[in-house]
Amino acid sequence: MTGADESGEGDGGTAARQFLPASQRERLIDAMATTVAEQGYIATSVADVLRAARISRRTFYERFADKEDCFLAAYDLMVELCLGRVTDAFDAAETWSEGIEEALDALLELLAAEPAFARLCVVEVLAAGPRGLARRDATMQRFAAFIHAGRGQLGGSAEPPPELVAQAIVGGIYELLYSHIVRGEYGRLPQLSDELLHYTFMLLGTPRRPV
Template sequence: MKPEARRNVDTVLLPGARTGRDPARSIKRGPSRLPPGVVAATQRERLLDGLVLTVAQHGYQRATVSDICRAAGVTRPVFYALFTGKEDAFLAAHRHGTAVVIRRMAAAFAAAPDWCTGIREALRAMLGLLAGVPAFAAMAVIELDAVGPAGRRERDQLLTRFRAFFAEVPELPGGVAAEAMVDAVVGGVYCALQRRIDAGRTDQLPDLLPTLSLFCLAPFLGPAEAARRLAVDPVP
């Protein structure tokens, strides 16, 4: 599968990429009814899509279970058969979507010939996916704080997974701890995403690729060497 086709497939898999009320996703009644497990999986997917679109539009605090069910075309009893409440559904959507993003980043990273190129290609994959589904980006990055302690724990776990891409960083001079530097870099990347998404410029996320690539490599290689590896001009 070509990289572009793979990105398109992954974008569709992100919650919020499709409307839950799409007639093509309706479950027909009658003798040919699908097996219960298939029905439940379809309803769950529709509810995750409905939640992401609703939260992106109204915010987590204002979104209600009824709003989510309406967006998904699913009843409240079905919602509560699948989730314990709004927070549970939100976290399920977040985990599912971020797993798609991490998987695509990992594939891009693994396909690259070296660590520097791998970081850039992993960033490219992430930025492209988030730009392709703005509702998921808003829900996963901006509204996560509104969930409270559970949301903060989810973000911490996500950032820990991002740190795995820096397992090959070179030793830093002057006794600077590589782990602390990686934490600073990962946090900085997340902050840059957050600012652009919060400003309603999610479609412009791919424009951050040169800056974020250099930002990720410069602390470990030096600005000039990082720029050389990335074939870009160093930041003055």
């Protein structure tokens, strides 16, 4: 089993799930995430997903072309959910720095609440072939663009950071998330907030306001 203990290894348990599958398509996507988290992308078959979802092969192929197609649909769903939560949290803040803090907290809490999808998006996508790697790269660019563009949206006077700095921030956050998720430490993700904020503001040259 490649997916580790989703309970956070004694750190208080998992948060309530944020994705509650309703349709058959969503059930298949959820089953893909669960199965891939347990077995890894390479070892997962369509038959495994069908058993987890308790849905027929015919129904699967009416909705997805193959395993890769279903995997990428699961990846896309989680990415859009993450970006939506991050954007909402940022927009609700009064200043740019507070927006970054709220956005990062929202991201970490969502990943902790959806450990199977967290593993799929951060770890297993690296094994999903050229299309998976292209999806990951596009996602990294989207998060970097969010940081780059958001600097001047709240507070008015701040200049956007160089694109390379925004990319370095996203890359560093990704690596730290990977190191915890690959060990199954999902419940500990929200506890990374202070460390990640320190790293982010250090690269931006903007001290984080004292709590």
